[in-house]
Amino acid sequence: MTTRNPFLSAAALACLLTASSCSKDLSLTEKNHQVIAGKTQLQVVNYRQEMRNFIQEISAWAKQQQNGFLIVAQNSSELLTNDGDAAGTVNTAYIKALDGVGREELYYGYDNSDDKPTPKADSDEWLAFCKVAASQHLRVLTTDYCFTPGKVANSYQLNQKNGFISFAASHRELDNIPAGAPFNENSNNINTLADARNFLYLINSGSFGSRTRFLDSLKATNYDVIVMDAFPESDTVHWDKSLITSLKTKKNGGKRIVLAYMSMGQAEQYRWYWKAAWVKNPPAWLETMDPYWKGNYYIRYWMPEWKAFIYGNSASYTQKLIDAGFDGAYLDPVDGSQHWEEKP
Template identity: 45%
Template sequence: MNSVRIPLFILCCLLFLCQENTAQDSSNIINYRQQMRNLVIEISEKAKAENANFLVIPQNGIELILNNAKLPALDYLKAIDAVGQEDLFYGYPEFNKPTPGPDNIYLQKHLAIAKNHGKEVLVTDYCDTPAKISHSYNLNKVKDFISFTAIRRELDIIPNHPIFNENEADINHISKAKNFLYLLNYADYLSKEDLIAEIAFTNYDLIILDLFFHKETFTAEEIQKLKKKQNGGERLVIAYMSIGEAEEYRYYWQDSWNKKSPNWLVEENPHWSGNFKVKYWNRDWKELIYRNKNSYLNKIVNAGFDGVYLDIIDAFQYFEAKD
């Protein structure tokens, strides 16, 4: 029988794909933290190749700034421009409750390392009484963190209290931002125009938004409008993107997955209906997130956002707990 010789290059490609999708699925050889670092680094490289000034900001999972030897993970730190942290002073484990001292100290220790490596820190606390809101802002100011106090966990309201550290400066770099708005849920807005008009009437230095308004993406023209503060100054507009969970209300979700899910889709988050844990190191998931022309990241870049706010970075904790 004549044998067929496979060119070495093709063989290497096949081996790479096999390793990425099968060998890595063996839990005893996966470094879940490094796999998440890798994904963030790959997203950063892809986005910054299109726009060198594009901002990459992972939220939570702050442990990733240190490697297994508890030393700074320099490749990861080089790939990101800031870190986001929820519940630093208020909101964990309950809304409107102070975060317990040991948890706060743990987070502050890691955030300080990020800060020492030149990364800005964006904190979102969750509370709604005037005294706690003021306390949250003041505590973050002492640490030189940029903060936003959300009065609802759903992130569906622009607070009616004055903007803390409001200023008229043009914000052309994240280091110049003094405040930000985090707004993801648009259920109370009847139209995209209403939402844009309300945001345009504010003076926030930086805005974190969802790319989609009722499944319709913002256009580059609309994002450009949002980059102007009411006082005439320029600001940054950042897009939210979950990379540790798949969301069944996103454009990429296929109806067939409800009957037979792909092997990288794991289980539904019991706290957030319609959100599913994913094997984020899987090639097919990466295709959806950043590797093809219709990817989530490409939609964000093409819409003219100044950066991306990466959520569910701490998905590695779920898989570590399963082992």
């Protein structure tokens, strides 16, 4: 017997409007004709609001299952305000669903080019949104992609000046632990994201050779927050809870937070939910492959069929994170809405 999910029902497909009543900004929407009750109607999807809705639903459901479960949304800073302008009015409902925001390439690694400085105009715009998040008491986690020592040092210094915690990733694949001590290393107990002074972003474990070596390498660090994948490399079964619990103590004895990376804005063909038949016969929510990331597919994230993989039931992605003992989820790619806004 199927139990009706109150969160999913509240997140049904975007409102159906007739062409004469449509007044939304179509640069942010998709128009589809559907036959409902024998009549053709126009479906209008507000991509940004649907992404906000999705994240708010994930947050509400997760926190209902586990009190204090953390939600951090990476990129798509424009979702923070109603009009997508840093000077605009904040979207209160969306802000309340978050505990932090992530921002890639704030200073380095622009347009997937490692060590490349981000143009000032883009950096300033993203910085303004990061400051909006901080003003709303959200912890800002920034990731710059750089390896030149001077740029690495500059990245940490600039982010610290702004009150953000940051990680300078020397590998775009996020598959290594930088040599040396973490920036702002400390032995404090990290009970909330506000306590954290640094973090490690490491979601690909294959380069470590074995699961034991990977876990031992993490245990031997003093990072305040670890962002990692919920699944061992090439596995469809999440990490055991006892192993994740063992990572929650820094080498120096201080307590730390462990977050799980969760792709909710794209489908990944190496995840447990993937069916090979979808390549030739895709479900309605599945679109084309992302040309920049092999095996990742754009999705119609507002559709209930996709949402059911992410939250709302015992087999969902979010429940797997909770079962594995993670302290929260690091959501990506939240900027999936941009794909639809820019789609011809």
